[in-house]
Amino acid sequence: MTPTNSVAEVLERARALTTPPMRDAVERLAPGIRDVVSYHLGWTDADGNPAAVKGGKGIRAALPVLSAEATWADAEVGAVGGVAVELVHNFSLIHDDLMDGDMERRHRPTVWALWGPAVALIAGDALSTLATEVLLGSANPAGPAAARVLGEATAEMIAGQALDLAFEKRQSVSVEECMAMSTAKTGALLGCAASIGAVLAGAPTTTVHALRDYGRHLGVAFQAVDDLLGIWGDPATTGKPAGNDIRQRKKSMPIVAALAAGDDEANELRALLFEQSPERAKPKAHGLGVGVPNWAPPPAKALTAEEVARATWLVEACGGREWTAARAKAHLDAGLGSLERARLSAVPRRELADLAVYAVERES
Amino acid sequence: MTPTNSVAEVLERARALTTPPMRDAVERLAPGIRDVVSYHLGWTDADGNPAAVKGGKGIRAALPVLSAEATWADAEVGAVGGVAVELVHNFSLIHDDLMDGDMERRHRPTVWALWGPAVALIAGDALSTLATEVLLGSANPAGPAAARVLGEATAEMIAGQALDLAFEKRQSVSVEECMAMSTAKTGALLGCAASIGAVLAGAPTTTVHALRDYGRHLGVAFQAVDDLLGIWGDPATTGKPAGNDIRQRKKSMPIVAALAAGDDEANELRALLFEQSPERAKPKAHGLGVGVPNWAPPPAKALTAEEVARATWLVEACGGREWTAARAKAHLDAGLGSLERARLSAVPRRELADLAVYAVERES
Numbered sequence: 119m120t121p122t123n124s125v126a127e128v129l130e131r132a133r134a135l136t137t138p139p140m141r142d143a144v145e146r147l148a149p150g151i152r153d154v155v156s157y158h159l160g161w162t163d164a165d166g167n168p169a170a171v172k173g174g175k176g177i178r179a180a181l182p183v184l185s186a187e188a189t190w191a192d193a194e195v196g197a198v199g200g201v202a203v204e205l206v207h208n209f210s211l212i213h214d215d216l217m218d219g220d221m222e223r224r225h226r227p228t229v230w231a232l233w234g235p236a237v238a239l240i241a242g243d244a245l246s247t248l249a250t251e252v253l254l255g256s257a258n259p260a261g262p263a264a265a266r267v268l269g270e271a272t273a274e275m276i277a278g279q280a281l282d283l284a285f286e287k288r289q290s291v292s293v294e295e296c297m298a299m300s301t302a303k304t305g306a307l308l309g310c311a312a313s314i315g316a317v318l319a320g321a322p323t324t325t326v327h328a329l330r331d332y333g334r335h336l337g338v339a340f341q342a343v344d345d346l347l348g349i350w351g352d353p354a355t356t357g358k359p360a361g362n363d364i365r366q367r368k369k370s371m372p373i374v375a376a377l378a379a380g381d382d383e384a385n386e387l388r389a390l391l392f393e394q395s396p397e398r399a400k401p402k403a404h405g406l407g408v409g410v411p412n413w414a415p416p417p418a419k420a421l422t423a424e425e426v427a428r429a430t431w432l433v434e435a436c437g438g439r440e441w442t443a444a445r446a447k448a449h450l451d452a453g454l455g456s457l458e459r460a461r462l463s464a465v466p467r468r469e470l471a472d473l474a475v476y477a478v479e480r481e482s
Numbered sequence: 483m484t485p486t487n488s489v490a491e492v493l494e495r496a497r498a499l500t501t502p503p504m505r506d507a508v509e510r511l512a513p514g515i516r517d518v519v520s521y522h523l524g525w526t527d528a529d530g531n532p533a534a535v536k537g538g539k540g541i542r543a544a545l546p547v548l549s550a551e552a553t554w555a556d557a558e559v560g561a562v563g564g565v566a567v568e569l570v571h572n573f574s575l576i577h578d579d580l581m582d583g584d585m586e587r588r589h590r591p592t593v594w595a596l597w598g599p600a601v602a603l604i605a606g607d608a609l610s611t612l613a614t615e616v617l618l619g620s621a622n623p624a625g626p627a628a629a630r631v632l633g634e635a636t637a638e639m640i641a642g643q644a645l646d647l648a649f650e651k652r653q654s655v656s657v658e659e660c661m662a663m664s665t666a667k668t669g670a671l672l673g674c675a676a677s678i679g680a681v682l683a684g685a686p687t688t689t690v691h692a693l694r695d696y697g698r699h700l701g702v703a704f705q706a707v708d709d710l711l712g713i714w715g716d717p718a719t720t721g722k723p724a725g726n727d728i729r730q731r732k733k734s735m736p737i738v739a740a741l742a743a744g745d746d747e748a749n750e751l752r753a754l755l756f757e758q759s760p761e762r763a764k765p766k767a768h769g770l771g772v773g774v775p776n777w778a779p780p781p782a783k784a785l786t787a788e789e790v791a792r793a794t795w796l797v798e799a800c801g802g803r804e805w806t807a808a809r810a811k812a813h814l815d816a817g818l819g820s821l822e823r824a825r826l827s828a829v830p831r832r833e834l835a836d837l838a839v840y841a842v843e844r845e846s
Contacts, residue, residue: 242607
């Protein structure tokens with residue numbers, strides 16, 4: 119059996135393959151936008167001086183490379199897909215930080231916090247358009263098919279963000295709704311990342327779909343882990359304050375699952391997190407915000423440290439932590455199963471499996 | 483000679499051809515986003531009840547239809563291009579209203595004013611993605627080529643918006659910079675609209691480029707007229723307050739041209755409009771907005787009615803009105819010249835020319 123590369127080697131190799139075309143793509147942006155994007159990607163500091171800030175884990179750039187290799191194509195064939203998926207991912211990060219009012223990402227000020235909301239809006243718009251241009255401008259005759267797959271995934275991701283936003287204004291969200299939102303918001307783009315290399319390689323539809331299913335399951339598992347880290351993660355490794363999602367009253371998987379327990383502790387949790395901010399519960403969506411040219415969400419009384427600790431305990435007591443960890447495991451297994459059933463080249467298949475395990479076992 | 487249809491008939495026919503596929507496209511959006519977009523397009527009221535609000539003039543939907551016919555294809559061939567261009571245009575309107583803090587468009591509250599900034603952000607993102615999906619999903623084998631042309635135009639439009647935003651923070655903008663910004667912000671998408679039908683029809687590159695040049699010139703002329711109406715337009719027909727662009731201190735063509743006169747009156751105009759808001763002149767772009775989660779631009783003292791009247795008079799006295807009208811005329815003529823030189827079917831060629839004259843002679 120050929121030994122697989124370690125996950126670190128796989129990520130590093132994909133990064134080496136995708137960084138030059140990623141830089142070429144960003145070069146095509148207008149200067150003012152390019153500077154902002156270079157900062158966001160960790161290539162420069164806020165003054166435009168070169169920097170080498172640790173960026174994301176690079177899973178979204180690695181999946182397309184492995185997905186091309188898994189269907190017996192050269193890694194290079196998948197690289198353009200990695201660039202396109204990374205561009206869409208970063209468009210969504212820049213717009214998400216703006217929507218959520220998040221001032222920091224990876225220990226640095228976010229784009230909107232540095233340059234203002236309008237610049238963040240434009241930078242995200244530019245990356246969204248650039249992603250499609252990269253695929254349509256590639257010499258690969260499957261470029262348009264890949265652009266279509268990416269467009270569908272992007273549309274689903276945006277629909278997921280819309281659901282997430284709608285949930286914020288609602289008093290209750292079911293576990294099923296929460297999972298559907300996570301599938302759309304995170305699963306769609308990872309499903310695309312895991313299959314776009316195969317599309318670019320001209321692989322058969324059944325193989326493309328199996329890889330997509332692997333990626334979608336991986337995405338949901340990934341989101342479940344994110345949601346766990348959002349409450350129990352170590353601030354030193356996540357870069358976010360402890361109990362961040364509790365403070366922000368996010369309707370994340372552990373919290374929604376805990377609320378669904380329906381017992382006294384669940385009711386206490388609901389009262390603590392969602393019954394102190396009546397302005398969020400107005401029945402008419404468009405009653406919100408009229409005449410208020412203000413980006414920030416309606417103010418909610420900040421939770422005290424004691425309330426955060428109590429809510430964290432309640433989520434665990436109601437089974438929210440256990441349930442979410444079980445979901446992560448189940449979706450990881452389903453993704454690995456989909457990978458096993460597909461007709462794929464052995465080494466990249468195992469590297470895809472290892473990457474999934476790594477993504478779910480991570481601690482930041 | 484076959485008589486051409488009147489401009490009203492041309493617009494109406496294009497509207498009839500593009501509205502059903504436009505509705506089909508909007509149907510593909512997630513429900514929450516679809517409702518917002520339907521409202522923005524004037525199809526429904528804010529509560530989702532059917533409405534028939536007068537939308538835009540429909541020039542961007544008509545140009546692709548005529549551009550297909552001008553290259554001897556059926557009007558239907560261009561319709562999908564009309565839908566895609568309209569989707570991009572409306573994405574830019576929704577995001578522009580948000581960036582500019584505009585509360586009304588066509589006498590109705592804007593999307594962000596009704597539903598808040600995050601919803602407007604998401605709705606615009608969804609339309610941007612949908613535009614490409616419509617072209618890549620069409621049965622026309624030239625769909626990918628059309629998507630590429632649209633992507634390039636969208637990227638240029640976004641770069642123009644970035645320039646526009648950067649100009650707001652600067653004390654002075656040259657006439658050349660102002661024209662380059664207008665070419666990017668308005669010319670690029672109209673150049674695409676005027677040529678995408680020919681791309682979909684598989685027309686030769688020289689013809690596509692001639693139509694694109696016609697559209698780009700038309701776009702600049704259109705923007706010049708918009709800038710004139712922004713100061714001297716009749717509020718009853720434009721739907722904007724009198725002297726709107728003076729009040730908003732926009733660096734529009736008439737104002738930039740007037741400032742370039744360099745005489746005492748130009749200096750008085752500069753002092754009146756741009757030296758009363760020192761917070762806009764901070765040298766470091768990223769010094770703005772840090773820690774201020776507020777969408778609205780930095781406050782500037784509102785101009786009194788007398789100041790608006792005086793500034794309006796100064797812009798005209800410095801030749802800004804005359805210069806801008808001359809630019810509109812020159813770009814209209816250049817566009818018509820480009821149309822004349824191309825190898826095109828006679829009737830749609832004349833309809834394209836009539837449409838350009840109409841777009842430049844409009845009063846709202």
